[in-house]
Amino acid sequence: MHADQVDVPVDVVAALVAEQFPRWRGLTIRPVASAGTVHALFRLGAEVVLRFPLRPGADPDLRAALAREQEYAVLLAAHLPVAVPEPLGLGEPGDGYPGSWAAYRWIPGATAQLDRIDDADGFARDLAAVVVALHGIDTGGRSWPGTGRGGPLADQDVDVRAALAVSGELTDTAALAEVWDRCRDVRRDDPDVWIHADLMPGNLLVRGGRLVAVIDLGAVGLGDPAVDLMPAWNLLDARSRETYRRALGVDDATWERGRGWALEQAINALPYYVETNPVMAGIARHTLRAVLR
Incomplete structure (x- = not known):
């Protein structure tokens, strides 16, 4: 890869x-x-x-x-x-x-896919409970350290536009550019919180159809809580996406920043992994279709 x-x-x-x-x-x-x-x-x-x-x-x-x-x-x-x-x-x-x-x-379980989840709405509520608990951990007054996901979404503009420029044969880049323009500069007033920052399907383990673990903590840090909304688009379907949003209780601005973070991750991943990692490329395609809805 x-x-x-x-x-x-x-x-x-x-x-x-x-x-x-x-x-x-x-x-x-x-x-x-x-x-x-x-x-x-x-x-x-x-x-x-x-x-x-x-x-x-x-x-x-x-x-x-x-x-x-x-x-x-x-x-x-x-x-x-x-x-x-x-x-x-x-x-x-x-x-x-x-x-x-x-x-x-070792934690027994399989990586999250909708066909491995018995109740998508229940899964969305369970995941939201994890995110709420994570975002509620005391930060000790600390904030985003200046690197990694979690800072101003607009800081990702150069990379997103570069990825869009090489993805014209892979996805609807014109429509995605419109979404990115809308999300990129959404105002943010909420404080930095503890974030996982990489809630991809492969980092969520299910067993018996239920969420049992969150793994791969290499990106954990402090930053924009909207980063942890990415599963709404990279995993969930339309109905459970709304369940996730309601369970988190986020406002429109946070939701749109979450859409922007999901787009940022996926459009960078798609051209990079399209030839070398079909699973990651497939998740990226799913995500980009979802952010357009």
């Missing part, structure tokens, strides 16, 4: 585990099929999942980001009504892999 991504062979993973986590030496290691774009996943025994960044490096900031994600997992676990990944350790670079990596407890 990425020009600079690395292969992560199972034998390399096994050697790193044996050296750095000897208590897990000898446990079966098997790759986990995933449409994710950031990590290679490996199931270690029955209880552990290992996450290896596809674009590793020795930059201490990358290790710090993995450590911060584990800190945020502990914070969110104390407040959210569904499971989040439980940190079990951080791995270090070693022979065959040049970066840090992470271990979490």
Whole structure:
């Protein structure tokens, strides 16, 4: 998917585990099929999942980001009504892999799709309860740090227009440009809150047709609460989309910014993944159709 991504062979993973986590030496290691774009996943025994960044490096900031994600997992676990990944350790670079990596407890479940959800309206209400709880965590007066999703939507204008310019054969870029122009400069008065910032279907786990976990906390931080409205367009159907909106109780301005964030994510993903990740491209197409309605 990425020009600079690395292969992560199972034998390399096994050697790193044996050296750095000897208590897990000898446990079966098997790759986990995933449409994710950031990590290679490996199931270690029955209880552990290992996450290896596809674009590793020795930059201490990358290790710090993995450590911060584990800190945020502990914070969110104390407040959210569904499971989040439980940190079990951080791995270090070693022979065959040049970066840090992470271990979490495995959470059983399947990634969210409407055909895996028994009651879409109930799912929308459950997801809204998660988002309300997340946005209610005390920020300690902190705000958006200046990078990542969650700042002014207008800051994304250059990237969105560049993506629209190369997507004319993939989607209705003229109609999407009109929506973007409408959403981009919607006024915002609400304060920054804790946000997940990447509520994609692949980061929501279902079991028995119900939402059971929110995973992949790498983008968690502080910012515009509208960012966490993206599932309204990237996953839900028209009816459950309205259920989600009612359960969140958001105003028109926040809703339109949420539409803009969903468009921003999808139009950047579509041309990038159209040849390399059909699942992500499919989600992007679904999202862009939904934001036009």
